[in-house]
Amino acid sequence: MDINNYISSGILELYVYGALSETESREVTRILKQYPEVESEVSQIEEALIQLSAAVAPADAENLILAIKQKLAHNPKVVSMESRRSNIPMYIGWAASLLFLIGLFVMFNKNRELRQDLQALQGEKAQMETQIADARTDADKSKELLSIIRDKNIIKVPLAGQAVAPDAYAAAYWDKNTNTTYIDVKDLPEPPRGMVYQVWSLKLEPLTPTSIGILDTYEEDENKIFALKNINPSEAFGITLEPEGGSESPTMEQLYTLGVVSS
Amino acid sequence: MQQDKLIEELQAGNQKAFERIYELYSHSTYGIIYSIIKDTSISEEILQDVFIKIWNNASSYNPDKGRFFTWVLNIARNASIDKIRSKDFKNKKLNLKSDNFVDILESKTNFFGKIDAIGLQKYIDALGETCKSLIDLLFFKGYTQKETAEELEMPLGTVKTKNRVCIDKLRSKVLR
Numbered sequence: 042m043d044i045n046n047y048i049s050s051g052i053l054e055l056y057v058y059g060a061l062s063e064t065e066s067r068e069v070t071r072i073l074k075q076y077p078e079v080e081s082e083v084s085q086i087e088e089a090l091i092q093l094s095a096a097v098a099p100a101d102a103e104n105l106i107l108a109i110k111q112k113l114a115h116n117p118k119v120v121s122m123e124s125r126r127s128n129i130p131m132y133i134g135w136a137a138s139l140l141f142l143i144g145l146f147v148m149f150n151k152n153r154e155l156r157q158d159l160q161a162l163q164g165e166k167a168q169m170e171t172q173i174a175d176a177r178t179d180a181d182k183s184k185e186l187l188s189i190i191r192d193k194n195i196i197k198v199p200l201a202g203q204a205v206a207p208d209a210y211a212a213a214y215w216d217k218n219t220n221t222t223y224i225d226v227k228d229l230p231e232p233p234r235g236m237v238y239q240v241w242s243l244k245l246e247p248l249t250p251t252s253i254g255i256l257d258t259y260e261e262d263e264n265k266i267f268a269l270k271n272i273n274p275s276e277a278f279g280i281t282l283e284p285e286g287g288s289e290s291p292t293m294e295q296l297y298t299l300g301v302v303s304s
Numbered sequence: 305m306q307q308d309k310l311i312e313e314l315q316a317g318n319q320k321a322f323e324r325i326y327e328l329y330s331h332s333t334y335g336i337i338y339s340i341i342k343d344t345s346i347s348e349e350i351l352q353d354v355f356i357k358i359w360n361n362a363s364s365y366n367p368d369k370g371r372f373f374t375w376v377l378n379i380a381r382n383a384s385i386d387k388i389r390s391k392d393f394k395n396k397k398l399n400l401k402s403d404n405f406v407d408i409l410e411s412k413t414n415f416f417g418k419i420d421a422i423g424l425q426k427y428i429d430a431l432g433e434t435c436k437s438l439i440d441l442l443f444f445k446g447y448t449q450k451e452t453a454e455e456l457e458m459p460l461g462t463v464k465t466k467n468r469v470c471i472d473k474l475r476s477k478v479l480r
Contacts, residue, residue, distance in 0.1 A: 051468030058442045059374040060449055066370045087373050089475040090332070090443060096424050097335035097405045097444075099344045102351060106326050109355050110319075 047072070048082050057086050179263075186266055189214055189223055198278055200298035205282075206230060211298045213240075213278040215271065222253060222271040222278070229297060232259060232282060239283040240267075241291050242275040245301075250279070255287040277301040311372050315362045322359055329373065330355070333380045339405045339444045340384035350387055354380050381446040404440040427477045435470035442467060 055061050056069045073079045189195060195216045202209035210228040215221075224240050232238055238256040243249065254269035281288075282295040307328075313321035333354055338347045357379055365375045387393050409425040428436065437456055441447040442463075453460045 049468065051464035051466075054467055054471045055442070055449060055464060057371055057374055059370060059378050059446065060442055060452075061370075063369055067368055070368050070370065083371070085475055085479060086471055087371060089471065089478050091329070091373065092332075092478045093405075093424070093428075093439070093474060094333075094335035094339070094444070095331035097339050097408050098331045099334070099338050099347065099408075102330040102334045102348075103327075105330070105348060105352060106323060106355075109326070109352050109359075112352065112356060113359060 198300045200300035227265040242273040243277040
């Protein structure tokens with residue numbers, strides 16, 4: 042920094058007048074501490090101004106110090122209190138109303154947030170209830186299925202994959218007492234659009250297929266186990282892919298799985 | 305002229321320091337107040353109030369923000385301006401005189417202190433109208449640079465440099 046330029050810029054005079062902003066003044070103070078020549082310049086400006094203003098004073102002020110000391114002794118803080126009396130309640134008032142407004146706004150927001158939270162929680166609660174009900178239904182179903190599988194009166198017939206779907210697998214559980222056949226088709230490929238699986242009860246000699254059911258709820262059923270009425274003296278079970286609505290007789294080219302009842 | 309130690313003692317509540325501060329600054333403060341108020345007894349009242357404020361609020365003076373003299377100057381100017389805006393002052397219609405510090409110097413009959421005030425008065429007269437106005441507005445009345453520029457219809461930058469020249473001239477007279 043060129044100190045001579047800085048000094049002759051006239052900023053130091055404004056500094057002593059108090060005509061600079063606080064930021065500018067702080068900057069000058071900083072520089073003044075750094076450069077003794079700036080400090081001495083400021084001192085001289087100040088001294089000249091002190092002398093000039095002192096010359097304007099109308100009278101000697103020396104004896105007034107006694108009056109001041111007397112006032113200070115009687116009521117040391119009287120002046121500062123007096124000068125503030127008019128302003129402080131106003132400031133407090135403004136501050137209070139500002140705080141009140143802020144508080145109101147905060148409360149309003151809080152309230153809205155809480156209401157939103159409550160709604161979200163109620164939604165979650167309803168969802169949970171549905172889930173619990175579903176789980177209970179599922180558990181009931183599973184229990185029922187398990188009891189069927191374990192029942193010794195039930196005949197299990199594994200249905201092996203055939204030419205169209207060698208990897209396919211299904212199983213039939215035949216409860217003769219209730220004339221019900223449970224078909225487990227978990228390992229069958231999903232039927233193409235417009236097609237359904239149809240389950241057949243077969244008599245072997247001569248080959249007589251009888252439809253015992255169409256698995257038209259295949260997609261909705263999660264555990265892929267269907268209970269079908271079967272009053273036939275079945276010797277084998279087969280599953281074919283048929284057009285929607287099922288067929289009178291099985292389409293043998295679309296035979297997916299087949300299994301013989303072991304006697 | 306800035307006496308850091310003295311100011312620290314004042315801030316610590318030392319009465320002797322206060323008395324010394326009074327000796328150092330009371331005349332110039334009185335001059336500032338009088339240049340605004342133009343009434344001796346009201347100026348005296350304000351002068352007392354100002355020094356009571358200096359005593360009570362000394363701790364709020366921050367050397368980083370500026371000179372102690374500037375701080376005192378601000379208190380004096382603010383107290384005087386508050387006074388001339390007050391109702392009882394307006395009722396007395398005391399603020400009709402438009403004299404500035406130069407007029408006051410010229411009308412003075414008694415001088416005291418170490419200053420050759422008569423010499424000063426002649427010298428300030430010789431400073432020219434612009435310098436008188438600049439010093440009156442910036443120093444005595446506490447105008448900002450911008451307000452001064454507007455009042456004197458002068459470019460903002462010129463206020464600063466022109467004022468510098470005026471103060472230089474003043475210094476060569478009052479300081480030796």
